[in-house]
Amino acid sequence: xxxxxxxxxxxxxxxxxxxxxxxxxxxxxxxxxxxxxxxxxxxxxxxxxxxxxxxxxxxxxxxxxxxxxxxxxxxxxxxxxxxxxxx
Numbered sequence: 001x002x003x004x005x006x007x008x009x010x011x012x013x014x015x016x017x018x019x020x021x022x023x024x025x026x027x028x029x030x031x032x033x034x035x036x037x038x039x040x041x042x043x044x045x046x047x048x049x050x051x052x053x054x055x056x057x058x059x060x061x062x063x064x065x066x067x068x069x070x071x072x073x074x075x076x077x078x079x080x081x082x083x084x085x086x087x
Contacts, residue, residue, distance in 0.1 A: 006073055006074065009073050010070075010074075013066070013069045013073065016065075016069075017065065020061075020062045021059070021062050024055075024058035024062060027054070028051070028054070028055050028058065031054060032051065034047070035048055
């Protein structure tokens with residue numbers, strides 16, 4: 001039963017990660033189109049910096065979420081030892 005729940009959670013996690021990555025890419029493409037249409041060099045340079053920051057945050061966020069959820073789903077919890085704590 002646990003394996004069935006883990007496989008369903010894994011599938012849903014994969015779908016979520018793909019959707020988030022595609023969403024981030026669409027946002028970044030729209031931002032790139034907007035930034036390249038700006039006339040002012042100063043405004044364009046600051047918008048490029050903001051776009052780079054947005055891209056790093058979005059894509060690193062999806063990678064972090066993917067690894068975090070995979071570890072939560074597939075981690076093996078060891079039972080506590082019967083001997084007590086080791087100092």
